[in-house]
Amino acid sequence: MSKDKLRILLAEDDLNLGVLLMDYLETEGFDVKLCKDGELALKAFHSHSFDLCLLDVMMPYRDGFSLAKEIRTKDKKIPVIFITARSLKEDKLKGYDLGADDYITKPFDEEELLWKIKAVIRRIPESAGEDKSEVISIGKYTFNVSNQSLTIGASTKRITEKESDILNYIAIRRNRVIKREEMLKDLWGENDYFLGRSLDVFITKIRKYLKEDPDISIENVFKVGFIFNVPPKQIEQ
Structure with a gap:
């Protein structure tokens, strides 16, 4: 994805800041649509095509979190960067x-935001081009990567995009140490405390999803990361 073709939806209720950011990003070659509240941003998203969303969290009519949730129902892959005073x-x-x-x-400094945008853009072709199997057998489970579903017996559960990315990541690297720092950088582009906490939440959820097969486990490796233990004889790709 080339920068000069990238369209950004900017939802920011502080118009002074919004105009400042829009002007700055446009001088950097981006096409920016500025909306002053969450409802207008949602209408713009449904009416136009965007490549990335910059969403202020605290906005009238619809906050950034609920806006992101609505956006994800239409486009699960579009990158989202939250802007907040909190x-x-x-x-x-x-x-x-x-x-x-x-x-x-x-x-924040405009250059810091630009750096984050560029970092997100760089990750887009990497994830799109990653070699992913359509269906992976994990013990008694069948994991459909593209459909984001886990099936065991007659039961199928749909999981979120991020849960699917994480499960696919550890399934590819099964039965060996997965370094926490590398995992965070590969999946989020950076390694910090809040991302680490978020990763722990996702790992806990995935453990619950896989609890019906006692031969599978996600083992914590102290100060290093994880090992996704799956009996080799039960794995097919």
Whole structure:
């Protein structure tokens, strides 16, 4: 994806900041649509095509979190960066749980935002081109990567995009140590405390999804990462 063709949806209720960011990003070659509240941003998203969303968390009519949730129902892959004046870890964890690609806290330098946008853009072709099997057998489970579904017996559960990315990541690297730092950088582009907490939440959920097969486990390796233990004889790709 080339930068000069990338269209950004910018939802920001502080119009002074919004215009400043729009002007700056347009000088960097981006096409930016500025919306002053969440409802207008949602209408714009349904009416136009965008490649990336910059969403202020605190907005009238519809906040950034609920806006992101609506956007994800239409496009599960579009990158989302949250902009917020709050630095509460609960907010950051909620954002990452919704599948946010990054998070930036006001006040910030425009170049910092540009760096984050570029980092997200660089990850897009990497994830799109990653070699993923359509269906992976994991013990008694069948994991359909493209459909984001886990099946055991007659029961099928649909999981989220981020859960699917994480499960696919550890399934490919099964039965060997997966370094936490490398996993965070590969899946989110960086390694920090809040992303680490979010990863722990996702791992806990995936453990619950796989609990029907006692031969499978996600083992914590102290200060290193994880091992996804699956009996080799039960794995097919």
